[in-house]
Amino acid sequence: MLKFILLRVIQAIPVVLAVITVTFFLVRAAPGGPFDSEKAVLPEVKKALEAQYKLDEPLTDQYFGYLGDLADGDLGPSFKYPGRSVNEILASGLPVTAELGVYALCFALFIGVFAGVLAALRPNTQQDYVPMSLAMIGICMPSFLLGPLLILVFGIFLEWLPISGWGDLPGDKILPSVTLGSAYAAYIARLSRAGMLEILSQDYIRTARAKGASDPRVVFKHALRGGLIPVVAFLGPAFAGLLAGSFVVETIFQIPGLGRFYVQAAFNRDYTMILGTTVFLSVLIVAFNLISDVLAAWMDPRLRTQFGKAN
């Protein structure tokens, strides 16, 4: 197992390096620079600014310089926010975005697994159709529609929950987490239904039922661990997706997370910020994929032996 993890980490290095390289040269190729503005900038001022941020050096020097700084964990100064470093901005937004992601994922798992298992127990009945239709709606409903709808109902008509902010008012974390988690809940419902259906048709489940095990016992004791493997495999990329994709939700609910910086960095041509967030997220995605692979291996003995042989 350790060998497997180690191998995956080594494989990840060229992936991350490729992401850095491609991003670095792509953002430089985009028209317009960080200091272009609607008001004409004096040539001397622009030259001085470019010198301060080392943009006057040859591109390859800048590239290797960036890699060197990166090796020290320094993502550089932000172009848009003078006096702030990219590290600092990431550090301020990450806890919020991560917290939002965790809550959304918990919500998604709870609702999704519950609905999926319910559906799998009585396939092709009302108990299957209703949650699965809702899941389909959940997948189709974009967060920029669901968010305002929830706000309108729970925030403005019923006045049950606050509609903006994060940690400022009690309960203000509920609506954003639900909004962000809904689409994932729907995916998880469908995945867990499929996984459970497959497991429930296995011989060992039939044996358990023949021995008179009740529905709850069959589900919790025998089926769930195997049935949720597709869900676990989905979790890694899903969490990374939640982190990267929370921009819309963060904007709707005025949440001080990372997503807004990520998207605006691209509009602002804030080179170091674009690179910093991209590198950071790619590392996260690689890491979460690794974790979910390891978890899946732990849950499914067959996978474990496969790894054993391969390594």
Place this chain on the structure above:
Amino acid sequence: MLALTLTACGSGEKNVVSGNQTGYLHYGNGAEPQGIDPHLVTGVPESRIVHALFEGLTVKNPITLEPEPGVAERWEISPDGTVYTFFINPLAKWSNGESITASDYVWSWERALHPETGSLYAYMLFPVVNAEKFASGEIDDFAQVGIKSIDANTLRITLNAPTPYFLQLMDHYSTFAVHPETLLKFGGMSDRFTPWTRVENIVSNGAFTLKEWSLNRQIKVEKNPHYWDKSKVALEGVYFYPTENTVSEERMFRSEQLHVSQGIPIGKIPSYRAIANSPYVQAPYLGTYYYLLNTKKPPVDDVRVRKALAYSVDRDKLTRTVLRDTAIPAYSITPPDTLGYNPPKLFSFDPEKARALLAEAGYPGGAGWPGLEITYNTQEDHRKIAVAVQQMWKDELGIDVSITNQEWKVYLNTVSQGDFQVARRGWIGDYVDANNFLDLFLANGGNNNTGYANAEFDDIILNQAPKAGSREKRYQLFYQAETMMMEEMPIIPFYTYTSKRLIHPSVSGIYPNLMDSLNLKYVRLDPNQRLDLIPE
């Protein structure tokens, strides 16, 4: 986090209700500011925070916009209008209790003008003798620049030529003083990377001081005990929120989380206008929305085509329908009543004449029209206007026009390269003077972008108007120059902007004015005023 939740609980759920009791204003500020260093930032959200924390030599009267004493208690102007002597108020202090001196200004302006600082607004000080040369690195001895400290409280500024709007510039943040010792403690004079503006480090001189700065969450300022005019300050403090999305912002306002919003979704305006005691406040704003015409590219290199395009746009219809009466039709570049100056109106909506001009140019009824492209930066409102204009040109002139949107920085690049035929543009004045709009069209003006060049026009703006002597004579010259320019029609003006915001009835002292300038010193809260129910 828990503590934060608890305090929020204790003070009641609605910011407006709790703020009215404790004297804190909750202000929707539009966007997260880039920073609060007066010499490094540009933009409206930044300027609001900088103006809360710092004060210039003069401040604008919030109603008339005429300059009033700020850090300078009074000033003298030499009879020829080129030497300004400012007398600094002995009571004016930094927030650490030290007195503000004339040499603080000399140091600060050296920083603002230093090429390495990279201040995008350095040109605000270019009326000062040798300032432009220093900023461009032509001279590096700051002693040659026309700013001298005579004694601790006396500052003498020498200008190249009379500059009637110079006192207004003293209220622009790019000319504010910063505290030299604080900056030097954290870096060099022209260093951009220092943490001197952080809560724990900053020293400022405005009515408020910085208490909290959470990125993308909120900025909190509190009354400055060292401020010279502190008895006038009614608020205990202000919270600024980065409300980028106007739809979310309006929801926050509706649920009484904000006293003031920075904008309002255009579709919501009618329902707000309809209610009694309406919180919706709209006022003319010193800005013009227009299309640049590239006079170097056919078919708009022909003045008859340019005029035909300008005459065939029904501005009343455009502002009434697309913009829902939130804008004022414009027929020239300078907004009306810019400190008493009114621009010429050389044409009106005249499709007959437009068709005749187009026929004269060789495209009768649109026959043989080579096509035309409108370029705008990606944004829904710009798209709506472009579509409406496209349709008007199709209906009135029978010509086909295509529209393309470009992402902001790509669009900036396209415009500065002159790689367009027609491009959207807006200009918001930095100070209230026609000069700020007319000098855009100087032959070598960085923001001209149309290829328009007229030596006579340049001469009036650069040489004759500054030496005009009287306001009346100066305005006549401006009128003459603007007429000359608009007869060539290098731009198609559409409308004058308005500021549009929601203000809770409990707030008073936010006066609508042409600059949309806010002086928090005058703002007051009255807990007895309630918000009427807003229909959905």
